[in-house]
Amino acid sequence: MEFIRNQLVEYGMDPVVSKYLAIFLIILFIVLISIIANIITKKIVMRLLTHIIINNKFKWDDMLLERKVFQKLSHIVPAIIIYLFASTFPTYQYLIGKGAIAYLIIVGLMVMNSLLNAINDIYQTFDISKVKPIKGYIQVVKIIVFILGGVIIIGNLLGESPFILLSGVGALSAVLMLIFKDSILGLVAGVQLTANDMVRVGDWIEMPKYGADGDVIDISLHTVKVQNWDMTITMIPSYALISDSFKNWRGMQTAGGRRIMRSLLIDTNSITFCSEEMIENYKKIHYLHDYITNKENEIAAYNTERNVNKENRVNGRALTNVGVFRAYISHYLQQHPGIRQDMILMVRQLAPSENGLPIEIYAFTNDIRWAVYESIQSDIFDHLLAIAPEFGLQLFQSPSGRDFKKI
Numbered sequence: 001m002e003f004i005r006n007q008l009v010e011y012g013m014d015p016v017v018s019k020y021l022a023i024f025l026i027i028l029f030i031v032l033i034s035i036i037a038n039i040i041t042k043k044i045v046m047r048l049l050t051h052i053i054i055n056n057k058f059k060w061d062d063m064l065l066e067r068k069v070f071q072k073l074s075h076i077v078p079a080i081i082i083y084l085f086a087s088t089f090p091t092y093q094y095l096i097g098k099g100a101i102a103y104l105i106i107v108g109l110m111v112m113n114s115l116l117n118a119i120n121d122i123y124q125t126f127d128i129s130k131v132k133p134i135k136g137y138i139q140v141v142k143i144i145v146f147i148l149g150g151v152i153i154i155g156n157l158l159g160e161s162p163f164i165l166l167s168g169v170g171a172l173s174a175v176l177m178l179i180f181k182d183s184i185l186g187l188v189a190g191v192q193l194t195a196n197d198m199v200r201v202g203d204w205i206e207m208p209k210y211g212a213d214g215d216v217i218d219i220s221l222h223t224v225k226v227q228n229w230d231m232t233i234t235m236i237p238s239y240a241l242i243s244d245s246f247k248n249w250r251g252m253q254t255a256g257g258r259r260i261m262r263s264l265l266i267d268t269n270s271i272t273f274c275s276e277e278m279i280e281n282y283k284k285i286h287y288l289h290d291y292i293t294n295k296e297n298e299i300a301a302y303n304t305e306r307n308v309n310k311e312n313r314v315n316g317r318a319l320t321n322v323g324v325f326r327a328y329i330s331h332y333l334q335q336h337p338g339i340r341q342d343m344i345l346m347v348r349q350l351a352p353s354e355n356g357l358p359i360e361i362y363a364f365t366n367d368i369r370w371a372v373y374e375s376i377q378s379d380i381f382d383h384l385l386a387i388a389p390e391f392g393l394q395l396f397q398s399p400s401g402r403d404f405k406k407i
Helices: 002-010 015-055 060-066 069-073 076-088 093-124 135-158 162-167 170-179 181-195 250-255 276-283 289-305 321-334 370-391 401-406
Strands: 204-207 212-219 223-228 233-237 258-266 346-349 357-365
Touching: 015 060, 015 069, 015 076, 060 069, 060 093, 069 093, 076 093, 093 135, 135 181, 135 212, 181 233, 212 233, 258 370, 276 289, 289 321, 321 346, 321 357, 321 370, 357 370
Parallel strands: none
Antiparallel strands: 204 212, 212 223, 223 233, 258 357, 346 357
16 A cells, blocks of 8 residues: 555645555555456356356265355355455454454355255255254254354454353343243244154144145144145144144055944834845845855755744844945945055944934045045945945935925
């Protein structure tokens, strides 16, 4: 600066004016150097680096590029130039140096934030990320990094050691616990959810308390994001998943079978013993021919062995239309291409009620997709609802206005 000032004075300029003009020229020179360095870094170095990253066979460095790690790192160059030229201004050297260092720390925090995001992106390319997500841990690391960065910046500006400032954090622990309560609870919840494999990205969970019923699309430090079947998004606090109950349908998805548990309500007034004519008609049904033949032989042997008087149908054993219908449903499901035969398949009676006798189907479809599952279930009950009158059975339903009008 003195050299520039002396040169200006030699050219006949006023000493006072030359002093301020020299300062202006130095500042202009530093700004130009910083701009040129920044342009070289971004236009040449960054383009070259981008070309190398895009054309190599590795994929992880693409994540670093997408998160702009290198672009943010380029901001360090102007700060270094300003710091090196700080000695040009002896009066303000201290302030300029402190400001440049603070800026370097801020840039470092920005780079660290992008780098952690890139690490999470790289991790998500592996299948294990669905089982053990690390987004919550990444967020904890970010909090720690930003707190330490803030302490270092303050220590730098005050001219104090960061360790002295950190020693005073103990006195503020209660306040920090209150401020970061959700983060601490989320961290604990994240550890338990991961360690116990309670929920993964892609799981279908159901949590009525929070109105959640859909797929988990994101697990973070504070929240678990669920996309419901109506395409709305529900945010559930992470700690709620370990403090409250929820249903995870992963077992169904893993097993590959989705349960059908639905009942037909039979009007008890239509239940009766089978007549000879009814039995002969049932033998003509493909699924029942062998069953009726075997059952007739079994009943005849039983009644003969005990010398049962068949003049009264109450005595001994006999076929009923509801029993034959139940056997038909069981054989029908055993032959159905949409039902898994290696899982529980059961047709049972439930306790009669004022709505009739429930005949419950308990089986599993071989396709867990919602639309396909509903289609298989509907096809089965379409058939059973239509076939029930062939067995002399009436399905129960509450009387409608039309029924009262007929009366």
